[in-house]
Amino acid sequence: MTTLESSKEHKQKLIWQVIQAIPYGKVTTYGQVAKLAGLPGLARFVGATLKQLPDGSKLPWHRIVNAQGRISFPELSERYTVQLELLTSEGIIFNNGRINLKQHIWCL
DNA sequence: GAGATGACCATTG
DNA sequence: GCAATGGCCATCT
Numbered sequence: 001m002t003t004l005e006s007s008k009e010h011k012q013k014l015i016w017q018v019i020q021a022i023p024y025g026k027v028t029t030y031g032q033v034a035k036l037a038g039l040p041g042l043a044r045f046v047g048a049t050l051k052q053l054p055d056g057s058k059l060p061w062h063r064i065v066n067a068q069g070r071i072s073f074p075e076l077s078e079r080y081t082v083q084l085e086l087l088t089s090e091g092i093i094f095n096n097g098r099i100n101l102k103q104h105i106w107c108l
Numbered sequence: 109g110a111g112a113t114g115a116c117c118a119t120t121g
Numbered sequence: 122g123c124a125a126t127g128g129c130c131a132t133c134t
Contacts, residue, residue: 008130008131013131015121016131018115020111029116029117030115030116030117031116031117031118034117034129039115039130040129041117041128041129041130042116042129042131043116043117043129044114044115044116044117044128044129044130044131045116045118045129045130045131046115047114047115047116048114048115048130049131050115051114051115052132061115064115065115066116066125067116067117067118068115068117072115072116072117076118079115083115105122
């Protein structure tokens with residue numbers, strides 16, 4: 001059957017919905033997004049999906065960091081700076097290029 | 109079709 | 122705290 005619900009587009013939609021549900025002032029990890037989307041272990045797919053996001057997207061992609069509480073971009077990258085600005089403007093505290101996941105993690 | 113790459117994660121030393 | 126390793130899946134060459 002080609003009506004598999006595990007098609008890429010379906011996964012993408014699930015991931016987008018999860019990301020869209022992240023509240024203001026909270027962050028989450030790629031693995032967490034994947035898990036909440038019903039795709040445990042596909043953290044990498046989340047990243048691949050976000051990379052394809054158009055700039056005009058309404059998704060709060062900046063609220064997603066890796067499991068180490070760090071931004072997954074090179075420090076000199078423009079995306080890094082943008083994400084850092086957006087997060088700090090939402091009250092997220094960065095500590096030595098790193099955030100306290102325990103404090104800001106999005107937990108249901 | 110095979111190999112390399114990627115906005116990752118958990119474990120181990 | 123950091124580096125290396127194996128594993129997950131999709132995309133590109």
